[in-house]
Amino acid sequence: MKDERAAKLARLLVEYSCEVGEGDHLQIELIDTPTWFGQELIRAAQARGAHVHLKVRQQPLQRLLVGGGNDEQLRVQAENDAALMRQMQAYIGVRGADNVSEMADVPQERMRAYETLYLKPVHFDLRVRQTRWCILRWPTPSMAQLAEMSTDAFEDFFFRVCTMDYPRMSRAMRPLVELMEKTDRVRLVAPGTDLRFSIRDIPAVPCDGKMNIPDGEVFTAPVIDSVEGRIAFNAPTIYQGKTHERVTLAFERGRIVHAESSDTGHLESVLDSDQGARSVGEFAIGFNPHVRRPMKDILFDEKIAGSIHFTPGQAYEEADNGNRSQVHWDLVLMMDEKHGGGEIWFDDVLVRRDGEFVPEALRGLNPDALTA
Numbered sequence: 001m002k003d004e005r006a007a008k009l010a011r012l013l014v015e016y017s018c019e020v021g022e023g024d025h026l027q028i029e030l031i032d033t034p035t036w037f038g039q040e041l042i043r044a045a046q047a048r049g050a051h052v053h054l055k056v057r058q059q060p061l062q063r064l065l066v067g068g069g070n071d072e073q074l075r076v077q078a079e080n081d082a083a084l085m086r087q088m089q090a091y092i093g094v095r096g097a098d099n100v101s102e103m104a105d106v107p108q109e110r111m112r113a114y115e116t117l118y119l120k121p122v123h124f125d126l127r128v129r130q131t132r133w134c135i136l137r138w139p140t141p142s143m144a145q146l147a148e149m150s151t152d153a154f155e156d157f158f159f160r161v162c163t164m165d166y167p168r169m170s171r172a173m174r175p176l177v178e179l180m181e182k183t184d185r186v187r188l189v190a191p192g193t194d195l196r197f198s199i200r201d202i203p204a205v206p207c208d209g210k211m212n213i214p215d216g217e218v219f220t221a222p223v224i225d226s227v228e229g230r231i232a233f234n235a236p237t238i239y240q241g242k243t244h245e246r247v248t249l250a251f252e253r254g255r256i257v258h259a260e261s262s263d264t265g266h267l268e269s270v271l272d273s274d275q276g277a278r279s280v281g282e283f284a285i286g287f288n289p290h291v292r293r294p295m296k297d298i299l300f301d302e303k304i305a306g307s308i309h310f311t312p313g314q315a316y317e318e319a320d321n322g323n324r325s326q327v328h329w330d331l332v333l334m335m336d337e338k339h340g341g342g343e344i345w346f347d348d349v350l351v352r353r354d355g356e357f358v359p360e361a362l363r364g365l366n367p368d369a370l371t372a
Contacts, residue, residue, distance in 0.1 A: 005159040009136075009213075010040035012163060014048060017134035017210050018090040022049035027088045027131075029055040031062075032096035033138045041092060053084065059102040066114045067106040074117040081118075085126045096138035100146060100296065104241030108269055111240050115273075115326040120314075124328070129317050136162070136213045137299050147295035161290040161300070166209030169216060169288075172364035173206045176218050176285070179362070180204035183346040186222075186283070188308065190335050190342030192232030192248065195310075197222035199283065205318045207284075216288030216303040221321035222280050225254035231310060234339055235294040235301050235332035242266050243296065247331050249312070254279055256312060271312060276325030281315030284308065285344070285352070286332075289367035298330050305367045306336030306355020308344065 014020045026045050030038050038054070045052050065073070085091070103111070127133055137143065144154035184200040199220045209215040233247045242263055250258035256278040261267045271277045288303035295301060302309045313327030335342030336355030344352040351358060356366050363369055 005163065006037055007040050007044075008163050009159065010037065010044045012166075012209070013092050013134055013136060013213060014041065014044040014050075016166065017213060018092060018132045020045055020048045020050045020090050020132075024048075024050045024089040025053060025087055026050045026090040026092065027053045027055065027084065029057065029091070029093045031057045031094065032059055032098055032140070033094045034096075037094065037138070041094070050090075053088070059097055059099070063102050063106060066103070067110050069110070071113055071117060074113060078118045078121050081122045082126055085122055085131070088127075088131050091127050091131045091133040093133070093135045094138050095135065096140050098140055098142055100142050100238060101241045101243075106241070108240075108266075112273055112326070120326050124314060132210075134209075134211055134213060135299065137297055143295065143297060146297065157290070161214040161288065164214075164288075164290060166215060169365075169370060170206065170208035172370065173208060173218055173287075175361040176357075176365060177204045177206050179346065179351070179359075180218060180220055185345075185347050187345040188231065188333070188335075188342065189345070190232070190333060191234075191340045193230060193333065193342065195227065195229040195231045195251070197228070197254075197280075197283070198226040199223065202321055203319045205316070212299055212303075214288055214291060214300060214303055216291070216305075217284045217286045217309075219282050219284035219316070220319045221315045221323070222254070222283050224279055224321045224323055227251040227254045227280055231333065233310075233331045233333050235304070235307070235334055236296055237298070237301075237329070237331055238296050239270060239329050240266075249310075249331075251280075270327055270329065273327050274325050276323045277313050277327040279312070279323045279325075280310060281313050281321065281323040281325065281328060282309070282311035282319070282330070284311075284330075287357075287365045287367075287370070289370040292336075292367075294332065294334070298332075301332050302330045304332065304334055306339075306352075307332050307334045309333070 139158040188195045204220045207217045245262040247261040286303045286307040309330045313325040315323045341354040
């Protein structure tokens with residue numbers, strides 16, 4: 001894997017995604033990532049005249065720190081890492097995982113403390129809001145297994161997705177951004193799903209390789225009390241190291257009033273984390289032409305062509321509906337024909353059917369158009 005594709009990806013992250021320039025302070029955080037890819041990132045950043053700050057973590061060690069730690073440890077760690085993050089202009093996080101379930105047996109109360117005392121103040125409140133940042137998953141045999149692919153085939157897939165022509169995608173998504181910002185009422189219809197909500201006066205944000213790689217979505221947020229109906233997600237999801245299948249949520253006046261999954265007990269405990277966890281902070285439409293099925297990795301799955309995701313918990317500042325939570329759980333509904341089909345309606349106008357955009361102005365986002 002150590003080849004020109006990796007160097008190209010490192011340059012994409014530094015030069016395009018985070019626009020690192022002369023004098024910028026850049027934090028690179030590597031989690032279970034090969035040293036040589038960290039070297040590629042450092043070289044690319046130093047070639048731009050940046051000051052590089054490096055953090056290296058390993059998930060098995062993180063499991064012990066979180067599971068066996070205490071609130072005082074998390075508080076001091078957050079204070080120190082927040083002090084550094086305040087000085088950063090850019091952040092690149094590369095996250096591998098030899099075992100995607102490494103954190104599965106960490107007690108729920110310790111995970112909640114980690115999210116509240118560390119993750120939210122350092123990452124949601126500082127990194128997300130105040131830096132040019134990009135998150136990347138690193139391909140591992142564990143990811144290949146989840147995707148039901150050989151290691152070599154998954155690596156080829158990974159680099160094809162992650163080094164695609166994101167500027168071209170960026171141009172193609174502009175009409176969707178404009179349409180969403182004019183839209184009031186949204187309706188989603190699919191097997192087990194009939195959901196209505198408003199996105200009126202909430203910005204639509206294009207995701208074109210600037211904050212995540214892979215990328216390919218436009219997100220906004222529902223008016224917080226407008227969500228009504230039921231949604232049945234058909235992509236598996238992992239949260240806090242636990243796998244959920246067949247997540248179904250029912251809403252009344254913007255609140256989740258009923259929830260079930262293959263692990264309903266854990267699902268309910270997450271939704272009870274705080275007041276905002278039962279409201280929704282994000283609605284997004286995915287269209288990466290190279291991602292066509294779920295692989296239990298949300299940075300890929302939320303970009304599946306023909307999908308949407310709906311997110312209990314924290315809203316992003318760029319498309320803020322006011323919801324605040326330590327939770328941000330992207331749940332994916334695939335609406336292409338292969339996965340049961342479905343429709344998206346904006347103000348009673350059909351926008352997408354069975355994963356294909358219908359209006360002429362949006363057809364440039366259909367898979368065939370983006371890969372032509």
